[in-house]
Amino acid sequence: MAPLLEVKNLNYSYGNILVVKDVNLYINEGEIVTLIGANGAGKTTTLRTISGLTDASGVKGEIIFNGKNIQKMPGNKITSLGLCQVLEGRHIFSKLTVRENLLVGAYTRKDMDNVKKELEEIYTLFPRLRERMEQLGGTLSGGEQQMLAIGRALLGKPKLLLLDEPSLGLAPLVIREIFEAIVRIRNTGMTIMFVEQNSKIALETADRGYVVQNGQIVMEDTCKNLASNEEVKKAYLGED
Amino acid sequence: MLIQVVISGLVIGCVYGLIALGYSLIYKASGLMSFAQGDMLTLGAFLGYSFYGIFKLPFVISLVCVVLCMFFLGLFLEKAIIRTLLKNHVLPVYIVLATIAISYIIQNAAMLIWGTQTLSFPQIFPIPLVGVLGVKVQPEALFCILMSLVCMVALHIFMKYTRFGTAMRAAAMDATAARACGINVSFSTGVTWGLSAGVAATGGILLGPIYGVYTMLGAIIGRKGFSSAVIGGFGNMYGAIVGGILLGLVETCTSAYISSAYKDIISYSVLLLFLFVKPTGLFNEQALTD
Numbered sequence: 158m159a160p161l162l163e164v165k166n167l168n169y170s171y172g173n174i175l176v177v178k179d180v181n182l183y184i185n186e187g188e189i190v191t192l193i194g195a196n197g198a199g200k201t202t203t204l205r206t207i208s209g210l211t212d213a214s215g216v217k218g219e220i221i222f223n224g225k226n227i228q229k230m231p232g233n234k235i236t237s238l239g240l241c242q243v244l245e246g247r248h249i250f251s252k253l254t255v256r257e258n259l260l261v262g263a264y265t266r267k268d269m270d271n272v273k274k275e276l277e278e279i280y281t282l283f284p285r286l287r288e289r290m291e292q293l294g295g296t297l298s299g300g301e302q303q304m305l306a307i308g309r310a311l312l313g314k315p316k317l318l319l320l321d322e323p324s325l326g327l328a329p330l331v332i333r334e335i336f337e338a339i340v341r342i343r344n345t346g347m348t349i350m351f352v353e354q355n356s357k358i359a360l361e362t363a364d365r366g367y368v369v370q371n372g373q374i375v376m377e378d379t380c381k382n383l384a385s386n387e388e389v390k391k392a393y394l395g396e397d
Numbered sequence: 398m399l400i401q402v403v404i405s406g407l408v409i410g411c412v413y414g415l416i417a418l419g420y421s422l423i424y425k426a427s428g429l430m431s432f433a434q435g436d437m438l439t440l441g442a443f444l445g446y447s448f449y450g451i452f453k454l455p456f457v458i459s460l461v462c463v464v465l466c467m468f469f470l471g472l473f474l475e476k477a478i479i480r481t482l483l484k485n486h487v488l489p490v491y492i493v494l495a496t497i498a499i500s501y502i503i504q505n506a507a508m509l510i511w512g513t514q515t516l517s518f519p520q521i522f523p524i525p526l527v528g529v530l531g532v533k534v535q536p537e538a539l540f541c542i543l544m545s546l547v548c549m550v551a552l553h554i555f556m557k558y559t560r561f562g563t564a565m566r567a568a569a570m571d572a573t574a575a576r577a578c579g580i581n582v583s584f585s586t587g588v589t590w591g592l593s594a595g596v597a598a599t600g601g602i603l604l605g606p607i608y609g610v611y612t613m614l615g616a617i618i619g620r621k622g623f624s625s626a627v628i629g630g631f632g633n634m635y636g637a638i639v640g641g642i643l644l645g646l647v648e649t650c651t652s653a654y655i656s657s658a659y660k661d662i663i664s665y666s667v668l669l670l671f672l673f674v675k676p677t678g679l680f681n682e683q684a685l686t687d
Contacts, residue, residue, distance in 0.1 A: 210576060236579035248574035250567045261567045265579035313579060
């Protein structure tokens with residue numbers, strides 16, 4: 158079976174600077190895959206380019222999602238195909254209520270009855286969002302905003318959920334809570350790819366991983382193998 | 398006397414509010430301001446005059462035609478000029494200059510089409526005057542207040558309770574996140590410009606019967622509408638309305654009780670006062686750099 162997402166020789170240049178170099182990756186249905194790497198390695202740009210959120214004139218290569226080449230498609234169309242992204246830094250609509258934020262996530266959908274049901278499921282997944290339903294997004298704590306961002310992306314009914322740095326700026330306990338939720342979402346059969354600087358939790362959560370360095374993929378393997386790799390241990394897990 | 402002053406203050410204040418609404422919508426959606434807002438009002442008044450006075454269409458149909466025409470003009474201007482400049486990475490201040498150019502082009506074109514004379518907009522209602530609390534006023538004045546308020550409430554309902562309105566607010570807050578949610582941000586920004594033009598034109602067709610229709614009708618009102626938006630809190634829809642009505646009342650009270658010669662001095666002083674003392678406006682809109 159063909160992978161759900163296949164990226165072939167992806168390049169992205171910002172002006173004259175090549176930020177993403179010849180990236181090849183794939184995700185099979187039902188998998189959870191991570192991209193790890195240092196700050197500025199090009200992980201976020203890779204993810205945003207896949208979602209059509211970078212300047213299209215700088216993109217080269219092929220991005221096949223669900224059998225369709227989406228490389229030239231605008232970001233909003235890509236989302237409506239079921240490739241939804243939780244952006245780095247959460248990007249909550251700060252002056253919309255929690256409920257409105259979630260419903261904007263369902264903007265492309267016509268099946269409002271199902272949306273209502275799924276809204277309930279999201280409130281069950283993150284009970285704190287239910288408590289804060291009518292509060293403005295900007296008044297939530299960082300962890301709650303991350304839950305809201307994830308909930309909003311889920312309401313787009315993704316076939317593939319992309320998460321960019323879900324742990325960014327959060328306290329360790331909150332990070333654990335977020336990743337527990339990610340695992341629960343994954344257990345519903347969702348295909349997930351996430352970018353993470355916190356390599357330890359990333360390798361514990363995902364099935365497979367890619368290591369990104371200077372805009373290139375330098376290593377790919379199962380997370381189990383990556384976690385026991387000496388180089389990875391030294392560079393990303395802080396072990397000697 | 399007071400009632401008359403309040404009514405004429407509300408008439409012009411509501412129109413300021415409509416113009417200010419346009420400024421606020423555009424600022425929120427694009428981070429820009431359009432100096433052509435006042436001329437959209439002028440154009441609305443002229444088109445209304447043509448549909449209603451010349452083509453003799455019923456008033457309601459004329460109003461709908463004007464709003465539709467102006468909506469598409471606003472949409473077109475955003476797509477053809479503003480977006481093109483943005484794509485070429487032109488600095489925002491130059492785009493604002495472009496809107497000044499649009500403003501003069503509209504003024505001049507209106508002059509060529511409709512002439513330089515002040516046209517008198519035919520009456521909307523069969524009776525010239527109605528009594529309100531003991532004073533006689535033009536029914537068009539009451540209609541102007543009523544319709545402006547209806548327009549504001551309709552816009553509020555649209556922005557707050559419809560999916561597309563909520564999406565427009567979302568797109569104005571965070572374009573990247575909106576795109577990631579599947580919203581066509583360039584379309585929603587265009588619609589914002591269209592709505593702003595439509596709302597301004599509504600002000601024009603409502604004001605025409607009271608003030609007459611001439612090419613400079615919107616020029617001063619446009620500037621006052623900008624002041625109203627600042628007083629209310631630039632970018633805030635509700636602030637725009639309150640700021641407009643406040644400015645209208647201040648102005649007519651000055652004219653009535655002090656002298657109409659001081660009207661503009663006082664209303665622009667109020668603007669400066671707000672900029673110095675409360676730049677966030679009545680509705681505490683973000684106005685300071687961090």
